[in-house]
Amino acid sequence: MSSTATADRVGVWLIGARGSVATTAVAGCAAMAAGLHPPTGMATETPAFAGAGLPALSALVFGGHDVVECPLPKRAEQLAAGGVLPHDLPLAVRAELLAADAEIRPGGPHPGDTRTDEDLITAFTSDLLDFLRRRGLTRAVVVNVASTEPAPASAPSDAAGPLPPGAGSGPAREPGESAEPPAPGEPPVPGEPSVPGEPGEPGRGAASGAEAGAGGRLPASSLYAAAALRAGCSYVNFTPSTGLHHPALARLAASGGLPHAGRDGKTGQTLLRSVLGPMFAHRALVVRAWSGTNLLGGGDGAALADPRAAAAKNAGKERVLADTLGAVPEGEVHIDDVPALGDWKTAWDHIAFEGFLGTRMTLQTTWQGCDSALAAPLVLDLARLLSRAHERGLTGPRPELAFYFKDPDPGAPSGLADQYAALVAFAARLRERGE
Amino acid sequence: MSSTATADRVGVWLIGARGSVATTAVAGCAAMAAGLHPPTGMATETPAFAGAGLPALSALVFGGHDVVECPLPKRAEQLAAGGVLPHDLPLAVRAELLAADAEIRPGGPHPGDTRTDEDLITAFTSDLLDFLRRRGLTRAVVVNVASTEPAPASAPSDAAGPLPPGAGSGPAREPGESAEPPAPGEPPVPGEPSVPGEPGEPGRGAASGAEAGAGGRLPASSLYAAAALRAGCSYVNFTPSTGLHHPALARLAASGGLPHAGRDGKTGQTLLRSVLGPMFAHRALVVRAWSGTNLLGGGDGAALADPRAAAAKNAGKERVLADTLGAVPEGEVHIDDVPALGDWKTAWDHIAFEGFLGTRMTLQTTWQGCDSALAAPLVLDLARLLSRAHERGLTGPRPELAFYFKDPDPGAPSGLADQYAALVAFAARLRERGE
């Protein structure tokens, strides 16, 4: 089912390349390509995506940025010890882990880093271009799977969540159609990636003084996002961090002629909410309160112990309820760091709803999953889909990929079933006119 | 929103008219019509159904059959004591309860009843025609909300469930299109219901010896269904009982020129399954086992303590999984009679699934609801929709109403979101060409 029309190799550049999600994606892709495991969890390997021209799993070449140095084979062993990866997998795909490890470059900024935003974007862009050239890649997708950043301190304290100023409007958030490059239908020449936002070009620099403003540095996630576009790569933000959603990047995103998608992968509790919310709405049941508690260890638990990072995460969860129920019900969402749980997460939801004549009823759900195992196949799906969209000349935000996100691009349906229908329709569109 | 083009009054004839669901529907309809309660739980009162020409709640006239004699006001007080109805409602709608109570006729067969099937169908038909005439009703919908019957003993012991012999095929199960009466496009004349299956007409009697066979009596639910069609009424089977799904009724159903819908209202655990099943399928997650336990008291608990009745109920639950997952996973469903819970039901589901690289995860759900309060608005929705379909000349099985059923008519989508889309499209079709 993963046959492709061409043998082109495609890059997948992971921001946070030594993290649990990235390691699981790299190891799992190798395992599936070698036939060691079936592609469980990957929608793009189901019949609905056959013939859509997606790159084969064996065609994906991994690299990325990270600020830590633990080698991927070591990280894989840690994950296997925690039950996230099959025990024998790190050894079985050691060669592929080492190959990816060799393509990981230092991220930034690190504490005490004196480089300017522009320095960093330039360095990251250069890493990407080098990767494309050395590995002879037709194109690459940059995927942010790094730890969640705190919500920007400068964000207005609106109820809508952690969006930075202006992120909710303007060209960067327009649907794909309005973001077509001047010469639509002219896909980037394979092997010769377009490089928008050349540093020398006045006014186009993602982090030039004029746009980043006196307010200081861009968030790291935005630096990587700017570098992705400059290097002619499509971009996926799998985290709630700012990424492309920064006003300073609006022009770059709009004019870059590249497809991008985000934000915040929908892996567990929010996945559930995106099917339960519509159920209540369609049945005209009134949800009075929706409360949730997440227990998780691992790096994510620690990162989200920062209330501002948790706020960023929770905004996406609330958005799903607001969108599917038509109103935000009572109730809070807690994210607790429980190191004893390791990479496993338990999410409990309690939904108090009213039925006929005001009768009070409840639904409780307990989801026990491994976040890395839930996220990794989505990362691979997204890389394949966005790479193919790039190949087909599609640009701008892709609300058709809302199936994968808590906080999808504008114009997306909110219920999971509708999002799935939109995704399948997108696959058909990718298939059109073949290669 | 419940405005209608005409002031016609429409009958709702409930089989099991003194049961919890029926009592809740009658009391609740009166409460909403009087503006005492908002129409929570009624999809047909949401904007998507505006202008579809559905009869107003205030236009519904209730009657029915039952074998017990407790008056409706008394039943309503019992339900209020159990927290199913608001405490002051029985008094507030006493007049409407008494009016409906006056239209309840004795059901059958009762123990020791010596009447033949044909005698009973004739008696029930006569009750219906009398109701229509005396109350000056344009048309009526017969809705089976009686206790679940045991699955037919003569059913082959197949894994597929409690379907009676032949029910899975043949004309009775054909989609609506093939069930048009000889003179399509000729709706029954309002006020003068067509009476198919006149007893004197050879070979057309639902329970004539030739068709009911030597195997003995028809199930009671089928006697009522036959009477409904003979009296020119549309028919809804809200239970897993046989009803129209009996081979002896196939010709009657096919030639009756009446719309009908079924089977087995989807109120709680199965409602959940119909959104969770597609979620797992769309995400390509492999469900290994889906286990469920239902605790319920009230009449339903006692009725389902009969393993054959439980088997009938469970077949619908399994069908939802089979249809949405593509395979029936491991796991059993238990229905326990727990009188201490009264009319309240607790349903626990445990879903063991596999994700990426075979990682094992689980989802548990606990649904605590009141079955009568969940079922009653669906009964009212169905009565309104089927009455309007009847008015519009639609006939035969209506898979567009799959949203309401565990075991819908053939041709229906299986996920709840798709079923909702089909329902909304059906509402639009009812709207077409106005009145």
Place this chain on the structure above:
Amino acid sequence: MSSTATADRVGVWLIGARGSVATTAVAGCAAMAAGLHPPTGMATETPAFAGAGLPALSALVFGGHDVVECPLPKRAEQLAAGGVLPHDLPLAVRAELLAADAEIRPGGPHPGDTRTDEDLITAFTSDLLDFLRRRGLTRAVVVNVASTEPAPASAPSDAAGPLPPGAGSGPAREPGESAEPPAPGEPPVPGEPSVPGEPGEPGRGAASGAEAGAGGRLPASSLYAAAALRAGCSYVNFTPSTGLHHPALARLAASGGLPHAGRDGKTGQTLLRSVLGPMFAHRALVVRAWSGTNLLGGGDGAALADPRAAAAKNAGKERVLADTLGAVPEGEVHIDDVPALGDWKTAWDHIAFEGFLGTRMTLQTTWQGCDSALAAPLVLDLARLLSRAHERGLTGPRPELAFYFKDPDPGAPSGLADQYAALVAFAARLRERGE
């Protein structure tokens, strides 16, 4: 079983007398005394307490302080509407509710109140003495069931929780034996309550400038507690508020010659923890993390939305784990205000533990209860037990009543089963030598 040796009438003076717990206790006591309901939830009505000389339920006379004015019959109707009280109870015990309502006096300090601590203690004491005299009561028990106060701001930020400085030691926290008044064995003369801490007596005033210090006012709960002792009443603190646990009250408590008990009634989640904790400990299973979320509406939910009030509440919950497990595991406790739940509470606990060879396992509990209904019988139990202890001349803190508290008096066992054994032994001690 509620027979008593004497017909003496005993006062129960409730701080927060118009709250849900107080209203439920007054209504319930009347209902049981009238034989309308069995004494479910009252340990003191079980055979183990027969013959212990406890006052009969019919002998209890209610009064109290509150800052709100809604009459008790009205409050009872509100509770009945929320399902906390049987629907017909407010009418059935209207006379008793009115009688108690007539004995409720204004509490304080109210916003802008210019009275000094000493003024307030004097006023409260006077209210109590007036109650005893007018109603001809042998003795009275003051029970704090008011909303939880924020943990004192002046408390050292220790991990141990909200104890005020010095509350963990000193005479006020010594076990009963060391708190005997100078003339032990000489119980207060019935009908002539001893009044410790006469305002005129230098250095003995609970809130005299010298002891309350420059730090400002005593917490309201401490003002009431001081008044109780001055009026010669025994005292129960059913909340986590400071009450007698204030250093300024240490001498008064030690020299008062009165029994007292506290703190923080153990009604739901902590009750469970007090049996589950010992289970893990006895089986040598290692609890890695114990996380909890409480959802509750009503007044309690709102009060505990104040993080400092929640901190006071949570300290007791943690203490139970520390005491029974020997160490505080990872995990947090959340208390969410969810108005939609009314007086009903849902508490979810997730316990991650390790078994043989480090195998990781979990236990989850979901407790759905009505806090008022859980608390009220404990309040009545405590009032009866402490009144009898007073009668028997027992004084000082009573760790034998740990069964009822999250944060019992020092010297108490920590597991519920051991606490029950201590309680039954206490009942036997109350019985000794009869009357």
Place this chain on the structure above:
Amino acid sequence: MSSTATADRVGVWLIGARGSVATTAVAGCAAMAAGLHPPTGMATETPAFAGAGLPALSALVFGGHDVVECPLPKRAEQLAAGGVLPHDLPLAVRAELLAADAEIRPGGPHPGDTRTDEDLITAFTSDLLDFLRRRGLTRAVVVNVASTEPAPASAPSDAAGPLPPGAGSGPAREPGESAEPPAPGEPPVPGEPSVPGEPGEPGRGAASGAEAGAGGRLPASSLYAAAALRAGCSYVNFTPSTGLHHPALARLAASGGLPHAGRDGKTGQTLLRSVLGPMFAHRALVVRAWSGTNLLGGGDGAALADPRAAAAKNAGKERVLADTLGAVPEGEVHIDDVPALGDWKTAWDHIAFEGFLGTRMTLQTTWQGCDSALAAPLVLDLARLLSRAHERGLTGPRPELAFYFKDPDPGAPSGLADQYAALVAFAARLRERGE
């Protein structure tokens, strides 16, 4: 803490020696003896048991009977693959697994076995005596950890459960005191085990025609139990199978002069019930219904798919409720075979209870554990305790070990806390007078 007075080696003979529980016990004992893992889950390694003279873990020598042939190292690898054992343990304790494997003898009867009961008892006895002699063991404990047998078909269909005729009375069920051998105080001579029930001795044979009766064969568990006593070994029945609870074994058990204990290890759901039941009882809360569902795979799931085996298991679960609540509430217990869960078990309990004034509340518990990991340390605890009891000359049933059993020997307390207190007292008794 596991120091012992002597360096004597003690045999542990496991019926079902290749099962999950046995394999886990053997591997875990070796791991703890080697210091590879702390003794989590073993009460006998806590301070309360210090100095009780229990045999050291390193002094235990394993052997047993089984009808299957898969070698222990292989079984351990299977368990490690399923996450029951740490992944590296099978290799680390391979020597010990091989040593135990060499001491496993074929069980019986196998299908088509033509040997009489007496033949089989003789063979099993001979295996045991050979084990004792060859390994130079002072004494041995026989522990039944085989799959649950169906409840005897000949059992009267009483509600009390699966007890065979007469098992509830008679000398075999008398407390230890009445079961002393003719010459009390004369413990079996170490190294020279007494062999009761010599086959040649008329009327003493456990399965002689006169006692086993015309009703046919003894259950296999009873054959092994008879052999244990004949070989002078103490005996533990960790399963709900009949074992010593057969009337034909009553005289042998009474006259054997050996300690024995049972029945049915209390590992998960029933462990919980044994602390929750007393909680409700002590608080005078009325449990209306207690319903449970167990999902488990592995061998146990398959064995308990036999309704008669499940009935045997459930009887113990019900007994705990009856004993602690004083009455058996409504509600059923289901045991589902769910192979997808492997050796992991999920047990859901739903408890509907009434509080003050009849208020209805619920508690739900979900226990997710690994049965083998829960059972193995209890098996080791019991072997050590019973061996020491044997050494100290204690005989007959030991209700002091009720802490470990669903269906303990008569005279035991029913709540877990009381059982723990009895166990600690027993440890003190074992300590008395030293060695």
